Structure formats: structure tokens, C-alpha cells
Amino acid sequence: MTMEASAEPVLEQADGQVAAKPVRRRIRPRDVRWIRAAAELAGTFLICAVIYLSYSFGQLVMGQPSVVLPVLGTALTYLVVTAMLGGVSGGHFNPAVTVAAMFTSQISMVDGLIYIVAQVIGAIGAGALAVALVPVSKSVPDRTWLMFSVNGFSGGSPAAATLGQQHIAFGAPMAIVVELIGCMIVVAAAITTLRSDGRARRNHALYTGLAYGVGVLVTYPITCSGLNPARSTGIAIFAQSKHMAVSPISQLWLFWICPLLAASLVALVIIVTSIITDNMAMRAMGAATDAQPEAQADAFVTGIQTYAYAPTGVQAQDQSTQTSPAPVQNAPADTTAQTVDVSALSDVDAGQDADPGKNADATQDDVTPAEAGTIPDLQVEPLHTASETEDGDEEHKNKPTED
Template structure:
């Protein structure tokens, strides 16, 4: 029975003593119909976004009751939640779980635009579902309108910042400029790590989930004291919808555009940089394919490997050095021969002069006789 091209054989994946490359192995998901696969991937993004946002909302609401929520605890929650969701769904959908990451992947053609839009919709729906579940579980009373629970769970700046109460004692606040800069830089870290750890076809590379989880941990440490760590438009939207009208110092809906625009802007910047890098590399490859090898002035490691080009370069340099050495040797030998010929020529001239003088004297003597 013949096997389809590119599909792994059943049973062991060993062939001639070598393990198959997992990066080229066809997964079972790739055998599904495109529409079915796209729908399942969207469901995976929905579920993963729900799990991550539920964990973040829970820790920042009822989880802060014992001793509050520190930046370290928030960063750990983000990282572990993404690690858990990515471990479950990463190989299946790429583990975006963030509209900014999907937006950048759409720019770099790592995911199609239709599939990308379905991802973004699923991510927002997952975050909204998580926000609704968390708020519905909070023990609210007529005296408690939610400010005790949702102040840190929402994203905001100035009076909406998690540090507003502490800074207010000194008549200070985190303004919108600081919020934009912090969110933009932190989102660049998250999106850049995610995009560079995805393959050209959108599949995750090895370590994609770990790298992204660590990036989220660093980004949350940067932004949590300022804004409560947005980084993800879906995460910011999901809880803001249910915190609206609960009597918070700052209305989360009015400040929400900052936490949607900044991550998406970071995604656009990362996508543009990746495209420019690909253009430069494609131009270099085209130059290698069309121009003669001898006319390309490039490092040896870029010509075609790490060892062979270096040997070629060293060989050419050695040949040139040998030719120069031979030329210098021939010149030295010529100079030595000329130096040796000069005394010999002088001696012969002297002997010729003496002989001519003797012949002249003999002739004069004969005339006198």
C-alpha cells in the first residue's frame, strides 16, 4: 500500500537509524478539511484566551483579598496561564491568544487574513466570556458596588492606575503619556517574541510557548504598576465591559482605546520590521544566485556554509601569498645573478685590455726594428 508524499509512516518514526524531523512531520490536524481546521483553530484561540483572562481577572479581583496583588504575582499569573494554555493548544493554533500577535502575523503572512480575523474575534469573545464569569461570581452587595473587586482587574492610568491610591498621598499620578510609552514598549516585547518564534506557515517553533510566557512575565512587571498590564486588547476589553458603571474612580471604557491601540500599533511595527528584514535577506539571496561568486564581497560564512567557504577563502589567500612569494624569489635570484655577472664582466674587460696593450707594444717594436 503506497503512502502519501510527506506523511509519516505508521508505527515507529525511525528511518535508517534517524528520527524524523518533527518540524516537517505532518500532524493529524493538517489532514482535516480547511474549513474544519480553521473553525477548530478559532475554537482553540477562544478557549485559550478564556483560560488566560479568567486566571488574570481572578487573581486581580478576589485573589487580591488576602494581601493584595503585587507586580510579581501578576507577572507570574500571566506567564503560568499562558504556559498552560499554550501547552494545550500551541501546536494546534499557534498559541496567539492576543489580537496584537495575530495582527502582526497577518502582516507577515504567517496567517491568512480570514483566519486571522477569526482568531481576533475568538480572542475577544473568550476574554469577554471570562470577564462575565468572574464578575458574576463576585460576592456583590448593595453596599459593595464592585470597587473593592475590579479596581485592579481593569486597565487604566491616572486615577484608574493600580498605584493611584499610593501616589495620591503625594499628589502624584501616572499620566497618559507614561501609560502609552509603557504599554507600547512592553507590547513590542511580547509581539516580537511571539512572531519570531513562529514559522513562516504560522506553526510554532520549539520553545514558542516558553519564550512567550517569559516575555509576558517581563512585560507585566514593566506595566502592572502603571496600567495594570494591558498588553492584550482582548484582555482589556473583556473586563472593562463588565466594570463599566460600577462606580470606579475612572471609567474603564473611556480609557480603553489606549489599551487597544498600543498593542495593535506594536503589532504593526513588528510586522513592518519583519517584512523589511525578509526583503533584505531575499535581495542578498538573489545577488548570490545571479552574480558570479568572485564578484561578491561578502563574509565567507554567508556564501554557503560555515566551513567550506572559509577553506576556500583561506586557499585563495594562500595561493595569492604563494604567487607573491615566488615572484619575490625570482626577483631576488635575478638580482643575485646580475650582481655576480658584474665582477665577471669587469675581469674579462680587464683581460681584454691587457691583451690589446701587449699586441700594440709588439707592433710598435716591430716597426722600430
């Protein structure tokens, strides 16, 4: 006879008994830190590459710069990539979103720092790819292609050439305001669609894509839509040596400070709101706990009043289900049977020593009415005089006569 080895490990105790089999936990990609970091790197790379190329090629080839293409391209890109990889890493792809998630404890500090490094690396890789794919010539240099994808303000704004003819420009204050507004929309939409453990909800990709579309609609004419420090850094590094009108690195500070400040404000609002709602919930629970004894007292008083005004039959039925003696005030008015029974018992007790035989007969005759239901177990019940009289007569008739 052959025996097959079990594929599952079996643990044996010292006494020879077989212990419970170990529970095997399925390891998901989200449970591995480096897999989540790789997802953030890959997602940021794809998003930034599409943004760089679509902004540069689309605007220049169309001839007439328009905000429609950047809005649709950015919204769809974030939506698709977040739907693809959001289940693995949570779909941040933005250091501002990661910072807000760190403040709200949706991700640990170590994981957050790893996410930010991975996002910046992915954006730098996308910037290198975009610069390498841009076709250049003497009439169309690199800066002509990159001016629509590099973030900047004042002289680095996409509308700088048009506004310069009117002797106006979008300065740093305007850029700070629009970037703050756009980043707050993006971060709020991303954070509120993440679970407490950092996992993405089902609507996370949709709301994130729509938020980026709204943010680009507000910021593109002024700053070329930063909204993401990694996205601004990836293209600025490689555009620094392309003889741009304004040095991209010199203006990069605004596209880091504004998103991080927006993330801090959103996280602060979420934390304060959570504290307020928790306090209100605790107060409501305390009020309910304080009101519970009063409600029990009212119910007790109501029960007593109901019992006091209830009919005699109902009171007797309630008394049969209780272990305590019935209240004296609720006893029946007719106490004749009770008096006779007590006297009978006293007579029996007094005459036990004189004549045991007679006392036994007398006790049997006298206790009979008590057994008929007058005061069983010291509880008062309704008396039925007619039926008791008939039962007593029948018992006397059936009792054998003594000679």
C-alpha cells in the first residue's frame, strides 16, 4: 500500500497530536512595497510623457494654441493611468497627493518618501524621452517645441508672446493664486477618494481625471499647468540647456511650493473636519447614555401606573409570571376564604398533640378549600365562590363516612 504525501505542510505537536494547519495568506502586489513604488514610477512616467508630447506636438502642429487639447489630454491621461495602476499603489502620481496622504495617515512616512522619489524619477525619464523625440531644425529649435510644455510665469508663460504686445504679463502673484486653486482641487479630489488605508476607491480614477481637467482649464494660459511638482521637474531639467526665454530651473520653486502648500491646506481641513465630527459623535453618544436611565425610570413609572389601573384579571395574570409576592393593595376585596383557611390551619396546629387521628382528618377537610385556589404559593388570585362550593360539596359526598 502506497501513501501520498500531502502538498500542504502539517505541524505536529510534542505529544504526537496533529496541530492545526497554518493559514496561508495570499500576497497581493499592494502588499509589497517595491511593487507599489514601481507602479508609481511607471504611472508618473506614462502621464508625464503623454503630457509633454501632447502639449508640444499638438499645440505647434495645430498652429493655433488652444486650451481644449491640454484639458482633454490631461484629464484622459490621468483617468486611464489611474484606472490601470491605482489598485496597486493608490494612484498618487503626484508628490502633492502623497504629502497630503502622509498628513492624513493614509500612507506611512517611509512609503510616502519612497513614492515621491519614484514619481520624480519617472517624470525625469519622461522628460528625457520627450526631448529626445522632438524634431529640431534651424528654423524650429528645441525651445519652440518645449515652450508649450515647460511650466513658467511672466516671460515663461505660454501667453507671454501675446501679452507682451500689450505690455502686460502674468507675474508670480497670479501664478501662485491659480496654482494654489488648481492644486487644491486636484489634491482634494484624490485624497477624498482614497480609503483610510490608502487604497483607491472605485471612483478614484474618474474624479482624479476630472479634477486635473478643471485644474488645467484654470492654469494652462498662465503657467502651462503645473499642478504636479514631478511633472514640472522632469521637463525643466532637460529644457534648462535649450536656451529658453526664462530659465526653467529658476522658476521651479513656485511649482513645488504651491502644490505642497495646497496639500497641507487640504490635509488640515480634512483633519479639522474629522476632529469636529468625532466630537459631535461623542457628544451624541454621551447624551444618549445620559438619557437612557431617565427613559428606564419613565418606563418603570409607566408600568406601575398601568399595573395599578389594570383590571383585576389582568393583574392576576401578571402576578402569576412574577416571583415576588403581589402588592397588598391589589388583593381581591373578598377575604373570607383566606380568613377561614388561616383559622383552619391554626386549629390544626393547636390540636395535633391532642388527637393525631382526628387532626389528620380535620386537616384534610380544612386544607381542601386552600387547594382549590384561595392562596396558593402565597399569591392572591381571583376567587370563584360558586365553583369552590360545588367542589367542596362533591368532596364531602365522596368522602367515606366514619362509624
